[in-house]
Amino acid sequence: MELLLLSNSTLPGKAWLEHALPTIAGQLNAVVLRIHPFCPGDANLG
Known part of the structure; x- marks a missing residue:
């Protein structure tokens, strides 16, 4: 399996x-x- 991860x-x-x-x-x-989009609720966490 190959994965392409984008930030x-x-x-x-x-x-x-x-x-x-x-x-x-x-x-x-x-x-x-x-395509599995991911978005945290707050981009300014930590």
Whole structure:
């Protein structure tokens, strides 16, 4: 199993996942693509 973990889904001035699309496209030989978004309730925790 291979995992691609992203610490963010957007960059200022770019569309959602635009900065990661080349890497994602390179991994699309996989049978299943799952996107599990995670967002803490408060980004300023700790």
